Amino acid sequence: MILKSKKVFFIFSLAFISILFSQLSYKKESYPENIIIGKPTNNSIMISIMAIENTAIYINYGLDERNYTNKTEIIHSSKDQTAIFNIDKLMPNTQYYYRANYKSSDNEKFYAGDTNSFWTQRSIGSSFTFGVQGDSHPERLCDEFGYGMGISANQRNSGEARGCMYDPELYKKTLRMVDEDRPDLYFMLGDDFSISNLLPNYFQGDDSGFSQSIVDDIYINQRNFLRIMANSTALFPVNGNHEEARLSLLNTPLHNSSIFAGNARNRYFPVPTPNTFYSGNEKPIEGIGLLGDYFSFRWGDALFISIDPYWHSTRVTERIGGMGISRVTRPEVLRGTNPGANTGGMDSGTAMGVGTKAWAEIEGDWIRLTQSSGNLWDATIGDRQYQFLKKTLEESDAKYKFIFMHHVLGTGRGGVERATKYEWGGYNDKDEWEFDQERPSWGLPIHQLLVKNNVSIVFQAHDHLFAKQELDGIIYQSVPNPADPGYQEINFQAYKTGDLLPNSGYLNVEVSPENVKVTYKRSYLDKDETDSAMHGQIDYQYTIN
Ligand SMILES: [Fe+2]
Ligand SMILES: [Fe+2]
Incomplete structure (x- = not known):
C-alpha cells in the first residue's frame, strides 16, 4: 500500500x-x-x-x-x-x-x-532595494482544519506540531507584491526545496521515490512561483536544513541526497559561483561542481555575504527529519499541483518492497547518520569559510554590511539567544567559554567578528516568524514565511527579547547613502483580509544609519 x-x-x-x-x-x-x-x-x-x-x-x-x-x-x-x-x-x-x-x-x-x-551593479552613492523571504516550505500544505497534510493523528492530538504553513495562492500573492515593488535583488533563506521526507524510504533501500528527476521536480515547482517576480529581480537562493545538501552525508548511504540537491540547484537556479565579481566557495564537490553556497558581492553602498553551515559540518547539524511528518498515504496529498507535497521531514521509513530492509534493523544507523551528536561545536561553517568571511569583511569599505543564512549555527531556535553560543559566540550552553580550545585558529567567534567589522544586519530564517533583535549594535532579523495561511508566530518562545510578529509576508529593504530602511510587508489571502489585516499592509518598519 x-x-x-x-x-x-x-x-x-x-x-x-x-x-x-x-x-x-x-x-x-x-x-x-x-x-x-x-x-x-x-x-x-x-x-x-x-x-x-x-x-x-x-x-x-x-x-x-x-x-x-x-x-x-x-x-x-x-x-x-x-x-x-x-x-x-x-x-x-x-x-x-x-x-x-x-x-x-x-x-x-x-x-x-x-x-x-x-x-547591473549599482554604483556607490546610489539608492536601491532588495527583498528577503524566509522558509516557503511548499511541502507543508494544509488540510481544511489547518493541520499539515502529512502529520499523524498522534501529533495532531498532542498539539506538538500543526505542520501546516504553506498555501500556494498566498505564495503567489506575496510574490506578486514583490514583483510590483521590483527590488534589484531577492534572497530566499532556505527550506524552499525540501527533500527530507524522501530520505527514510531511500535509506531502507527503496529508490522508487528518490531520484535526480524527482528532486529536480521539487526545484522546478519553486520556479513556477518565483518566475512571477524573478524575471526582473535577481534571485539568490540560500540553503536551509531541509534542502539536505550536506557534507556529512557524502560517502554515506544518503550520499545522493546532497548530490541530487546540489545538481538540481545548479541546473534550475542561477548560483553565484566565484568570478572577478563574486568571491565565495572555490572548492568543487565531485558529482556537482562548484556549489555557490557561500558568496559575497558589493552593490551600491552595501556588502552582501551569504554563509552556509550545512555544506561544511562534518557531523549533521540540524537533524534530518523534524516535524515528524510520516506515513503519508492519502492520494489527495500526493496529487496535483505540488511535487514533493509530502516532503516535510520524516522520522521513519515505511518501504515494504522486495529488497528493502526492516526499519527496526536499520534505525540505529539512521539515527547516527541523521541526528546531531549533541555537541554543537560540530555545527560549523568550517575554517575555509571562516577565513573567507573574515577577509571579505576586513577588506570591505562598504557603509552597510548584510549577512544572509538559514540560521545561526544552522540549528536550534532563536536569534541573539544562539548568537552567543558555540562558534558564533564562544560559549557552550552552560555559558562556559570553550572557544579557544574548539576554534584555536579563528581569533574571534563569528558574532564578535561581525561586531568588529560593523555588520549592519544578520538575516536568518528557520524559525518561521518575524523577529527583530539587537546584540552589540548588530540587528538580528528573523525573516517571516511568505506563504503561511495560518499567520502563525512559530517558535516565539525561543525569543527572549526583541519585537516579534507573525507570518506572512516579506521584507523590503531600501538602501540609500543616508540610511537603510527595513519594511515588513504583510501578505493575506483574500478571504482573510479585514480592516486591520490588509494585503500589502506595512506592519513594521525601522531605519538604521
Ligand atoms: Fe523551515
Ligand atoms: Fe529550517
Missing part, C-alpha cells in the same frame, strides 16, 4: 510536469514564460529560461524597451528544459530591458515573450 502510494506520487509528479511543459509549447496567443535571473555583476547577467526541449530561444535587450539594440545568439533548450544565457559587455549601474523569443520545432516563426528588466 505504501509502495503503491509512492508510485502514485511519482506518476502524478510526472503527469504534472508533462502538463506543465505541454503548456510551454509556444503559441502566439499565450504561454507561461519561466524565466529566473541571477548572478548580476557590474557588466553581466545570467538568464535561465525553461522551455520544452529543443525550443529555439534568443533574447533582445537594450536600454529602451521599445527599441532593443542588442540580441543574443539562438540557444536550443536542453534535455533538462533549460536555456542559460550569460549576457555580458553591459554597462554598470544601468537598468536594461529584455525580452525572450521562442520557436518550437512545430512553429515557423519566433514568438516574443514579455518585457522584463534587470539592473
Whole structure:
C-alpha cells in the first residue's frame, strides 16, 4: 500500500510536469514564460529560461524597451528544459530591458515573450532595494482544519506540531507584491526545496521515490512561483536544513541526497559561483561542481555575504527529519499541483518492497547518520569559510554590511539567544567559554567578528516568524514565511527579547547613502483580509544609519 502510494506520487509528479511543459509549447496567443535571473555583476547577467526541449530561444535587450539594440545568439533548450544565457559587455549601474523569443520545432516563426528588466551593479552613492523571504516550505500544505497534510493523528492530538504553513495562492500573492515593488535583488533563506521526507524510504533501500528527476521536480515547482517576480529581480537562493545538501552525508548511504540537491540547484537556479565579481566557495564537490553556497558581492553602498553551515559540518547539524511528518498515504496529498507535497521531514521509513530492509534493523544507523551528536561545536561553517568571511569583511569599505543564512549555527531556535553560543559566540550552553580550545585558529567567534567589522544586519530564517533583535549594535532579523495561511508566530518562545510578529509576508529593504530602511510587508489571502489585516499592509518598519 505504501509502495503503491509512492508510485502514485511519482506518476502524478510526472503527469504534472508533462502538463506543465505541454503548456510551454509556444503559441502566439499565450504561454507561461519561466524565466529566473541571477548572478548580476557590474557588466553581466545570467538568464535561465525553461522551455520544452529543443525550443529555439534568443533574447533582445537594450536600454529602451521599445527599441532593443542588442540580441543574443539562438540557444536550443536542453534535455533538462533549460536555456542559460550569460549576457555580458553591459554597462554598470544601468537598468536594461529584455525580452525572450521562442520557436518550437512545430512553429515557423519566433514568438516574443514579455518585457522584463534587470539592473547591473549599482554604483556607490546610489539608492536601491532588495527583498528577503524566509522558509516557503511548499511541502507543508494544509488540510481544511489547518493541520499539515502529512502529520499523524498522534501529533495532531498532542498539539506538538500543526505542520501546516504553506498555501500556494498566498505564495503567489506575496510574490506578486514583490514583483510590483521590483527590488534589484531577492534572497530566499532556505527550506524552499525540501527533500527530507524522501530520505527514510531511500535509506531502507527503496529508490522508487528518490531520484535526480524527482528532486529536480521539487526545484522546478519553486520556479513556477518565483518566475512571477524573478524575471526582473535577481534571485539568490540560500540553503536551509531541509534542502539536505550536506557534507556529512557524502560517502554515506544518503550520499545522493546532497548530490541530487546540489545538481538540481545548479541546473534550475542561477548560483553565484566565484568570478572577478563574486568571491565565495572555490572548492568543487565531485558529482556537482562548484556549489555557490557561500558568496559575497558589493552593490551600491552595501556588502552582501551569504554563509552556509550545512555544506561544511562534518557531523549533521540540524537533524534530518523534524516535524515528524510520516506515513503519508492519502492520494489527495500526493496529487496535483505540488511535487514533493509530502516532503516535510520524516522520522521513519515505511518501504515494504522486495529488497528493502526492516526499519527496526536499520534505525540505529539512521539515527547516527541523521541526528546531531549533541555537541554543537560540530555545527560549523568550517575554517575555509571562516577565513573567507573574515577577509571579505576586513577588506570591505562598504557603509552597510548584510549577512544572509538559514540560521545561526544552522540549528536550534532563536536569534541573539544562539548568537552567543558555540562558534558564533564562544560559549557552550552552560555559558562556559570553550572557544579557544574548539576554534584555536579563528581569533574571534563569528558574532564578535561581525561586531568588529560593523555588520549592519544578520538575516536568518528557520524559525518561521518575524523577529527583530539587537546584540552589540548588530540587528538580528528573523525573516517571516511568505506563504503561511495560518499567520502563525512559530517558535516565539525561543525569543527572549526583541519585537516579534507573525507570518506572512516579506521584507523590503531600501538602501540609500543616508540610511537603510527595513519594511515588513504583510501578505493575506483574500478571504482573510479585514480592516486591520490588509494585503500589502506595512506592519513594521525601522531605519538604521
Ligand atoms: Fe523551515
Ligand atoms: Fe529550517
